[in-house]
Amino acid sequence: MVDRVYNFSPGPATLPYEVLQQASKDVVNFKETGIGLIEISHRSKEFMAVADETESLLRELMEIPDNYKVLFLQGGASSQFFMIPMNLLSHGKKATYLNTGTWAKKAIKEAKLFGDIDVAFSSEEASFNKVPTQDEYTVDSASEFLYLVSNNTIYGTQFPEFPVTEKLLVSDMSSDILSRKIDVSKFGLIFAGAQKNMGPAGVTVVIIREDLLDRTPENTPTMLTYKTHADKGSMFNTPPCFAIYAVGEVLKWLKKLGGVAAMEEINKEKAGLLYDCIDGTDFYRGHAEKNSRSLMNITFNLPTPELEVQFVAEAATIGLNGLKGHRSIGGCRASIYNAFPREGVIKLVDFMKEFETKNKG
Amino acid sequence: MVDRVYNFSPGPATLPYEVLQQASKDVVNFKETGIGLIEISHRSKEFMAVADETESLLRELMEIPDNYKVLFLQGGASSQFFMIPMNLLSHGKKATYLNTGTWAKKAIKEAKLFGDIDVAFSSEEASFNKVPTQDEYTVDSASEFLYLVSNNTIYGTQFPEFPVTEKLLVSDMSSDILSRKIDVSKFGLIFAGAQKNMGPAGVTVVIIREDLLDRTPENTPTMLTYKTHADKGSMFNTPPCFAIYAVGEVLKWLKKLGGVAAMEEINKEKAGLLYDCIDGTDFYRGHAEKNSRSLMNITFNLPTPELEVQFVAEAATIGLNGLKGHRSIGGCRASIYNAFPREGVIKLVDFMKEFETKNKG
Numbered sequence: 026m027v028d029r030v031y032n033f034s035p036g037p038a039t040l041p042y043e044v045l046q047q048a049s050k051d052v053v054n055f056k057e058t059g060i061g062l063i064e065i066s067h068r069s070k071e072f073m074a075v076a077d078e079t080e081s082l083l084r085e086l087m088e089i090p091d092n093y094k095v096l097f098l099q100g101g102a103s104s105q106f107f108m109i110p111m112n113l114l115s116h117g118k119k120a121t122y123l124n125t126g127t128w129a130k131k132a133i134k135e136a137k138l139f140g141d142i143d144v145a146f147s148s149e150e151a152s153f154n155k156v157p158t159q160d161e162y163t164v165d166s167a168s169e170f171l172y173l174v175s176n177n178t179i180y181g182t183q184f185p186e187f188p189v190t191e192k193l194l195v196s197d198m199s200s201d202i203l204s205r206k207i208d209v210s211k212f213g214l215i216f217a218g219a220q221k222n223m224g225p226a227g228v229t230v231v232i233i234r235e236d237l238l239d240r241t242p243e244n245t246p247t248m249l250t251y252k253t254h255a256d257k258g259s260m261f262n263t264p265p266c267f268a269i270y271a272v273g274e275v276l277k278w279l280k281k282l283g284g285v286a287a288m289e290e291i292n293k294e295k296a297g298l299l300y301d302c303i304d305g306t307d308f309y310r311g312h313a314e315k316n317s318r319s320l321m322n323i324t325f326n327l328p329t330p331e332l333e334v335q336f337v338a339e340a341a342t343i344g345l346n347g348l349k350g351h352r353s354i355g356g357c358r359a360s361i362y363n364a365f366p367r368e369g370v371i372k373l374v375d376f377m378k379e380f381e382t383k384n385k386g
Numbered sequence: 387m388v389d390r391v392y393n394f395s396p397g398p399a400t401l402p403y404e405v406l407q408q409a410s411k412d413v414v415n416f417k418e419t420g421i422g423l424i425e426i427s428h429r430s431k432e433f434m435a436v437a438d439e440t441e442s443l444l445r446e447l448m449e450i451p452d453n454y455k456v457l458f459l460q461g462g463a464s465s466q467f468f469m470i471p472m473n474l475l476s477h478g479k480k481a482t483y484l485n486t487g488t489w490a491k492k493a494i495k496e497a498k499l500f501g502d503i504d505v506a507f508s509s510e511e512a513s514f515n516k517v518p519t520q521d522e523y524t525v526d527s528a529s530e531f532l533y534l535v536s537n538n539t540i541y542g543t544q545f546p547e548f549p550v551t552e553k554l555l556v557s558d559m560s561s562d563i564l565s566r567k568i569d570v571s572k573f574g575l576i577f578a579g580a581q582k583n584m585g586p587a588g589v590t591v592v593i594i595r596e597d598l599l600d601r602t603p604e605n606t607p608t609m610l611t612y613k614t615h616a617d618k619g620s621m622f623n624t625p626p627c628f629a630i631y632a633v634g635e636v637l638k639w640l641k642k643l644g645g646v647a648a649m650e651e652i653n654k655e656k657a658g659l660l661y662d663c664i665d666g667t668d669f670y671r672g673h674a675e676k677n678s679r680s681l682m683n684i685t686f687n688l689p690t691p692e693l694e695v696q697f698v699a700e701a702a703t704i705g706l707n708g709l710k711g712h713r714s715i716g717g718c719r720a721s722i723y724n725a726f727p728r729e730g731v732i733k734l735v736d737f738m739k740e741f742e743t744k745n746k747g
Binding site: 029058063 | 396399406414426427464495612624627
């Protein structure tokens with residue numbers, strides 16, 4: 026047994042240990058084929074079975090309706106920032122975006138290359154410390170879709186519920202997919218980079234309602250057209266086999282654990298332990314407004330930047346790694362995605378209490 | 387020790403066994419960090435060191451001049467088919483392409499979305515059984531670049547030498563990069579998907595002359611602009627960490643073995659064994675014209691399609707896997723990239739001789 030540390034990294038992020046162990050075996054010799062998983066043909070029956078199983082598990086766990094396609098793409102969530110407007114917004118048409126953080130802002134920048142983008146809400150002036158409630162913005166009636174980032178990794182905010190609208194909803198769920206139950210049928214398109222809640226870096230999941238596949242303008246490059254990948258089961262070209270495999274292993278782990286509903290309860294409890302600690306003192310201050318708090322990324326400050334540096338360094342010495350906040354807001358951040366163990370959260374809470382006692386001056 | 391088979395798959399393709407063994411360890415616990423390689427932050431000093439070492443090894447092994455950038459991108463070689471003209475061809479400008487196979491043809495299709503494409507040579511009518519010599523085509527003086535596929539995986543053809551031209555040379559080297567010495571300074575851009583000669587699927591290497599980074603039209607999406615990735619050392623967004631790591635391990639193996647020049651000699655010998663076998667009989671017929679023969683993919687036919695089916699099936703029973711030719715030309719294909727062991731080639735030659743004796747009727 027390896028001496029594991031608690032890795033609070035925001036992504037790539039900690040994975041279930043049993044997934045790492047299985048991958049370690051399969052990399053060298055996949056299913057006793059005498060061929061390693063990372064050298065086996067993507068057209069082999071062994072790998073096709075992996076790809077099929079990964080897709081079915083995702084469909085089962087997220088209860089994805091039959092009229093949605095599930096794509097496994099490359100290029101990261103960042104590539105979806107332009108692929109979405111490139112495919113869904115014919116030139117000149119309008120879409121509404123909610124500016125709740127760095128990743129929303131980047132998506133807005135790319136969308137403006139393709140259409141008329143209406144930014145209906147922004148919390149930028151308040152260091153993105155909240156997401157809006159539905160009465161804080163209006164969606165222009167001419168908009169083709171409403172775009173939002175479900176969970177804002179850097180700022181530790183999360184939509185507690187999704188907008189109710191007749192518009193197509195498009196959501197970046199990179200940092201909270203599979204962490205809570207959602208109704209996929211309310212969305213036109215959902216996407217997520219794998220490296221937070223699903224697996225290693227290198228694959229991005231896109232869940233798209235079938236009828237939207239016909240909106241892509243002619244003359245869009247083949248590889249940038251969603252339909253290309255939908256029609257070929259994400260095998261139009263060689264897919265990122267290892268990353269897809271690893272996502273499949275994470276999904277098996279999640280299923281065994283009870284699925285998304287069970288995971289949601291665990292996530293609420295884990296985040297609750299940290300928020301209770303923060304709320305029980307003046308030493309720690311949460312960055313996010315209470316009703317915008319994320320269950321995935323807990324952002325907080327200490328009384329001074331010097332104490333924050335000391336906190337992060339001391340934590341690392343006892344195996345609590347990666348607690349430094351993102352440079353854009355500073356402070357501390359504990360990323361506790363699905364695979365982050367409850368014991369690590371308890372160890373952090375204990376450390377926070379001790380650190381406070383020693384340093385409250 | 388795992389019971390390995392000889393995997394003649396055209397890609398993803400066999401990797402050095404020591405690379406698989408190292409990956410197997412690192413996946414679970416990378417450099418005794420207590421964090422697995424596939425869950426460690428791409429911004430961690432440990433992963434940054436991996437990315438830096440991978441790039442330096444590639445620069446060293448290929449003798450890449452300082453005025454070239456090396457990028458590690460996602461999206462497969464197929465994404466380069468549109469990224470190249472998108473970045474290098476302003477609308478309406480001309481480029482010359484040589485149509486030597488399926489992958490060249492796909493690149494031509496995408497390029498036509500961006501510029502005026504002159505197809506100066508095609509061997510399509512002869513089932514792509516050859517690449518042209520320089521006197522078989524003319525490059526239009528208005529062309530911005532000359533595009534060619536260095537090795538044609540499906541048809542088993544390879545340019546024995548590269549065109550001498552004042553034009554910018556752009557080459558898809560997906561299936562022969564690092565297999566023979568080339569002079570990078572003669573090229574404007576070289577690209578290659580990793581999954582044949584460099585590592586697992588999931589990363590594409592682009593080697594681009596620095597001055598070309600300024601040709602991208604404004605309003606090109608950020609992720610599709612080469613300069614974005616060049617300026618950030620391929621870390622603009624989360625890179626495909628595992629694939630980059632594995633490429634690095636393959637490069638270490640190649641260096642230990644003597645580098646590209648030593649590899650080239652080994653490749654000539656391996657391919658020579660198979661071509662000698664094919665040329666020594668009428669039972670086997672090579673698909674490619676002799677002066678266009680590939681050192682990487684050896685394509686051949688048997689007297690009848692039925693015998694070919696039998697050949698592929700019998701070979702598999704003795705651990706010679708993946709010998710079926712691509713559906714577009716049928717027949718048989720032995721893909722023997724850098725990591726394919728010489729002993730596997732000898733075993734195949736022995737099998738071919740036996741099979742001939744038994745079946746020549």
